Amino acid sequence: MKIENQGKCLSISDIPELTAVNSAHFRDEVRAVLPNSPSVIEIDLSQTRFVDSSGLGALFALYRATAQCQGVVLRLLNPRPEVQQLLELTQMQQLFEIVQR
């Protein structure tokens, strides 16, 4: 996993999977950089071939952690079709912008 801070944009990429194995690690790593108060958080899911409910839980936790910061945009980039379906099934698109670039 790679976390890059580009000004106001926090960019997270290179996530092969988001599961019970690594979701806590993911959540803690991202939370650790939130004090930098980014205005956009982009999570690149193009490399992510598998996500389970723990992985989704980490994304919901991220939403909750940023909910009190006004105007933070949460963006999920290029999820694979199966992952996209999962996001829609759990109504993630109401919390995150899902963008195909």
Place this chain on the structure above:
Amino acid sequence: MAAAQAQPAQPAALRVPFSPDPQSVRTAAEAIRKFLGEQGVPEKELFSFELCVAEAGNNAIAYAEGPARALKPVAEALFTPDQIELRMTDHTAGFVLPERIVLPPPQKERGRGLYLIKSVMDEVRYVRGAAENTLIMRKRRRAIQATAKEREPGMPGALSLEESQRQLSESKSARASMAGELLFRSDTLSAIFRCCAELGRSDVLADDFGKRLLVDLFHLTTADWCVLRLLSVDGKQLVVAAASESELVAEALNLPLPGEAPRGIEAAVAASQTAARFDLREGRDRSEPLRAVGPGATGLVCPLVFGGVLVGTIAVGRRGGDFPLGKLQEEVVRIFAEFLAIQNVNLRHHRDEVRRHVFARELEIAQEIQHLLLPRTLPQLERFGLAGGWQSAREVGGDFYDALAVDVQSLVLMVADVMGKGVPAALFAATMRGMLRGLAARTNDPAKILSGLNRLLYAELSAVNMFITAQVVHVDLQTRQITAASAGHCPLLYVPAGLHAVQALPTKGIPIGVLPDTVYSPATAVLGEPATLLLYTDGLTDTRNPAGRLFGQRHLTKWLGENAFAGHTAGGLRDQLARELNRFRGAAEMTDDQAFLVLTEARMNPDGAREFDAQRDPALLDSASVRIIG
């Protein structure tokens, strides 16, 4: 091996016990994904299955407690072409799978696993056991169609031994698949019958509806335990139909006889048809069955009554007396009791409906089987006509006939009677028809054909104590010679050369399936002009009239003598015979199947024109067997 071809998918299963840690769950989920991929499940479907195994596996390890935390959960995948079933066996205390699962609000980090499983699978069940529980997840899928290879048209002319062996084995495998289908249908039928039998029992509520309802009730009342008992078929006992705790699955309670004191609170409630509250801390009755819950249990027992008739009882309560059920909760129990009683009556109506459907479907299947038994077409001949008649006493019988053109001038005819009825008889009949075709390609000798059939069928028939009687006839249309052999079958009737009368051709032999190596001896005769030949099963001669008198072979011979020279076509003679049989039987019930095959010959007019035109004669034009309904 030849080049790989598309094979129809075969059932397969994988079992993966795994260590109780998240990484092992991942490994198990990936193993199952890989396995399903190898079975030909498309890539885009694999994600869902991997997800379900991951979710179920994570729950299995998250909720294990105490020593159970060291036990390995087991992930399983069962693949069949039309369904994928995933199973996760855990060692947790278990949970109650809600009927509906709602998506948790975004603020909640956890609790989406079951929602996802329920969303992507067609059926989810959770079976709780004493030491382990299994989550069963099923997804139906469309079977992968095997591409049917177009058969090449057969080459005319003599067949080599190799070729006929190949044909025999092809025919065997075709019959085997047909037999498989018949078996499958019979299994399906018996499954439906079993289901109906279940519905017929008064504890039908236990299996499905009652349990579901009980779970809802359990949640609504926040009770610690509940037990549903239903009245047994004989109306004498209360049998546990569903219970929240395994210790409550106790033996049946006898309803008290008149003047007898009831044993236990539930029996008392059933006898009085009045609900009762109870508190075990007050009672001293050691034999009270509800003590299984605990010494201080409290709660409510309601009778299930509909239209004044007792259906069962329902008991709901807490383990201790500190938090007894409130008024509202008791009201809920009463409402449920009423509903359960009504539902039981509804289910009885439903059961009648299901029976009607099953009966209709049984008729359909029987008709399909019948079509498999008789040849679709009979050989079309230049100067001769062939027609078959068939009537079944029941929906599926074991009588059948078949006719094969060996070459342009000879035929092999067969009439057989498989002892017994129903699907097993039909299976043997279908198998034997296939074998006849294979054997007739190798030899024209009816005796050798019968020996061959006996050799091939002996083991299977003797294993189920069945046998087959059969008559096989080779007809040389050029020389008019007939060669017949019989395996315990009634004699054929014919008009011999130079005679203006009908005779029986005496043939003797042991039925097929009685001895392992039976040798049959052929009998020969020459057909007169016009040729008339009748092969039949004993269902014809055993036809009884309302007075109980048999139709008999003498009557049949006499009838044929009167009609053989009347210039009937084969189809005409067949129809006449069927009419005669039905006329004789009158209002009497048909007790046996009937099958027969007639061969006739066109008479020549002095100018050489045929008396009937093959192109217009229905028996020749479309010699498919006609089913004659009595």
